[in-house]
């Protein structure tokens with residue numbers, strides 16, 4: 728997801744993603760323990776129900792019959808902040824820490840569907856551009872998450888995230904909003920605070 732210092736795993740192009748007829752997409756498959764798969768699928772389903780851009784991307788992936796992107800649902804995996812682009816790991820515990828709807832006092836807050844859309848868009852971009860560098864895929868991820876913000880009518884477009892001197896993730900938006908995620912030693916989100924305008 729976020730390619731900040733210490734978070735960027737080695738780029739490994741998923742062998743399952745192929746190009747057929749000039750158009751490649753990656754069907755979604757879920758691995759991991761049944762309870763974690765169910766939790767992740769429930770999040771996908773909730774996002775499909777609430778967001779047209781999410782539903783469009785998800786359905787285009789689900790309808791593919793030529794390639795598969797496997798997301799390994801789990802909790803607390805090493806070096807997995809929400810997801811790990813190199814392994815396909817998705818930390819449903821991290822996703823649970825991110826609000827499904829913005830808190831009333833922080834209408835511009837990053838939402839769960841926004842971050843899920845980010846990693847789906849990254850995988851889709853890689854499927855369409857085999858061999859693409861992480862940074863390029865990550866840009867597609869940022870564009871994808873901003874589509875969710877647009878659809879929600881949220882102010883501020885994501886600029887990306889950095890890691891501060893205390894090892895926290897700082898997400899910035901182009902209208903001055905900031906958001907800080909506190910992590911534990913294995914990159915699990917333990918708290919979220921908000922700053923900047925509005």
Ligand SMILES: [Zn+2]
Nearest residue numbers: 728729865868
């Ligand atoms: Zn990313």
